[in-house]
Amino acid sequence: MSGVRSATSGRDGHGGRSSTSRGRRVVELVRRSTRLVWSCSPRLFVALVALQIVAAASLGAQVLVVAQVLERILDLTEAGVTPGLVWSVAALAGLMALGALIAVAQGSVRRLLGELVARSMNEKVQDVATTVPLRNFEDPEFFENLQRVRQSAMTRPFQVTQGLFTVIGTVASSVAVGAALVALYPWLLPLLAVGAVPVLLTSRRESALEFRFTVAQTTNQRERTYVNYVQTNRDEAKEIRAFQVSPWLRDRYRALYDSYLEALRKHLGRRLRLATLGQVLSGVVLVGTLLLLVVLIANGEVGVADAGAAIVGIRALQGQIQGLVGGVQQIHESGLYLDDLEAFFRHHADEATGPAGADDLPPFDGARIEKVSFRYPGSGTEALQDVTIEVGRGEVVAVVGENGSGKTTAAKVLAGLYEPDAGDVLWGETPYAKLSQDDLRSRVAVIFQDFVRYAFSATENIALDRAGIDARQDPAGREDVRAAARAADIDGALSRLPHGYATRLSRMFDDSADLSGGQWQRLAIARAFYRDADLVILDEPSAALDPRAEHDLFSSLRTTLRGRSALFISHRFATVRGADRIYVMDSGRVVESGTHTELMARRGLYAELFELQAGAYFPDGWSSSAP
Known part of the structure; x- marks a missing residue:
């Protein structure tokens, strides 16, 4: 600067x-x-x-x-x-x-x-x-x-x-x-x-x-x-x-x-x-x-x-x-x-403009951040320290941890939005720095917990990229847009709007309507599903959903992604039990990783936090045999 x-x-x-x-x-x-x-x-x-x-x-x-x-x-x-x-x-x-x-x-x-x-x-x-x-x-x-x-x-x-x-x-x-x-x-x-x-x-x-x-x-x-x-x-x-x-x-x-x-x-x-x-x-x-x-x-x-x-x-x-x-x-x-x-x-x-002479993006064979460190400008401490997280092809990987543990920062680095101070970010075996940023971002879909509520139509909110920008010409909503909405369980609510998918979602303009917090969350998830990206990153995608809806979302995630890979960030440990691999972060570091069963058997931070959350539902005590 x-x-x-x-x-x-x-x-x-x-x-x-x-x-x-x-x-x-x-x-x-x-x-x-x-x-x-x-x-x-x-x-x-x-x-x-x-x-x-x-x-x-x-x-x-x-x-x-x-x-x-x-x-x-x-x-x-x-x-x-x-x-x-x-x-x-x-x-x-x-x-x-x-x-x-x-x-x-x-x-x-x-x-x-x-x-x-x-x-x-x-x-x-x-x-x-x-x-x-x-x-x-x-x-x-x-x-x-x-x-x-x-x-x-x-x-x-x-x-x-x-x-x-x-x-x-x-x-x-x-x-x-x-x-x-x-x-x-x-x-x-x-x-x-x-x-x-x-x-x-x-x-x-x-x-x-x-x-x-x-x-x-x-x-x-x-x-x-x-x-x-x-x-x-x-x-x-x-x-x-x-x-x-x-x-x-x-x-x-x-x-x-x-x-x-x-x-x-x-x-x-x-x-x-x-x-x-x-x-x-x-x-x-x-x-x-x-x-x-x-x-x-x-x-x-x-x-x-x-x-x-x-x-x-x-x-x-x-x-x-x-x-x-x-x-x-x-x-x-x-x-x-x-x-x-x-x-x-x-x-x-x-x-x-990005790097000159960028390599063509190879077929997706997993992505990972490897021994990555990152510090925000002006900050006295590192947000990430020697972090390694890998998402294999077709895997659903979860990242959990308390507030401020570095989960969202790690997701932004994996998405190519932040360049690390140290370590590597790889698409297969190719460093992100050698790839076209436009090509890379077209193959990664990211929904953050502070997603944007655009004052556009429902169709435009979902098809919010270069390929989908022509969707505004179809006021009834294209089938691929509807398919993404159905996968996020928001199709019914959008269809009932005054002008269906063509309804502008904002109270700022005439002849418009707004959605509830949970409906907006589902629409944001539909935005990620629509892109048909190789890697989908969902950062607290269920924060505004009730427990049943959150459980249904994660349970159907593999079916919805149809073989694509996903990184799922959540505060709710019970939601991510079925992930192929779970990374536990604390103070900018990955302190544990493994499946739910492996982490519970280790009796570390994951097990401690999992049982702490479960205690809210089982006030008389929780055991691994509980449903």
Whole structure:
């Protein structure tokens, strides 16, 4: 993770760079963002540039037409309004209307193009987030980087190009207005250009301050987002009411926001002071220019009509220069975020793509983790220590142990979701590291105890993979989906929903329905059965089921799997008695393994925990002869 942080830290406005290197940086930012926007829609890109040019020509023409209007007004005689004045006024009104229409069109094109860019960048962020190793999600630094780039991806890349469009438009307009002013008074143009320099210099410093502020507030923003989510999410709503936790959460949210607002006030104060300095210096130059023009009018060296047109031109050009400075500032400021985005993509590119030249996945002949150790990022202890677990072809293997013993972590390593710190993970005799991760995961089905309840239809919840994604086109539910549901004993409940398998399973949307906890558990099990994988990993798949349903599930597991292999994790020892092999874990280690009979005869931890659970059903004492 240090690669991302180093890419974003130390960016303080590039104060040590020469003006040449800063210029090259702006050019590079413009080139990268333009390429991005062009790839999203060449047609809209060209349309926006064309609109900028037409708007610039219209503005320059307005300055010249104003001079004509003023001159003809001053030349009015008793004859009244002349046709020339009418045409000049009509031309001015038409140009102003054209400018307003172009502004509306530009806004529409920018909005559409911005959405296309946002979609493209968000998809890139999603690609990284869904393909990097699962271990990254245990690292707070990864979350901070992900949060920041996820927010930046929505707007910042397009803002660089939007700044470019602003620069193009203001340069074109400045050229048009400047040409009109040169035709009137050539010396006005260099004076106005000098006035832009102070604003340009202070705006660069403002951009660096803005980026540093955003990076510094990432953690605060993440926690505020989480606390707000907890208070507004459906799943947490019942506990918030039951435990009356809302006041505490609200106070925590307010404290976080107060901290952010205090930092924001200081940040905005610094930006305001810089902006004030730049604008004051620029204003001094503008005042000097206008006073010089007044002196020339008083001396009779400039006509009133030409002076009026010059003032209009100065005002227009000053606005364009301010827009030019703003565009350059936008390019520079958003470019810092674009750098952050691209550093994030580069840093995780190799992780997302997986190993190059991966071997073809051989036919399944068992899978195992061998002498594996694993430590979560930032943890002081190992979650797994020298663990070996093997699942042979056609076997049903169980892993049992108390909470925190490492069962779920071992399952994630066997599924290829975690890469171990030491030891081997093998598909037959081939290390996972040499295999295509996509191919591997297509042959392994995993249902965890904290499975996701997708707000999609029942069919989509079961057929939730690439092969099954077309299932949404069959609202009645495909036969293979129904077969998986029948194997998990959930077909009847799904068939009775308002729209059968096409019913959306969520209260978040209209015309939907929800399932009970046990029904959701069965649907998740059906999701694993549907995939027809060689290895099925079921992590506490019966936590929400009653004892009879759990017993029926495990008893029918061999029949349901039809020769496939399964790793079954459970807290309920009585459920796994029929497994081919049982691994007992304690504090991240495998402390025992064998069949139920062998483990009971050993009188170790398995026998102790088994009898402890059995005692709840046999308060007068339990013996191995009990049913």
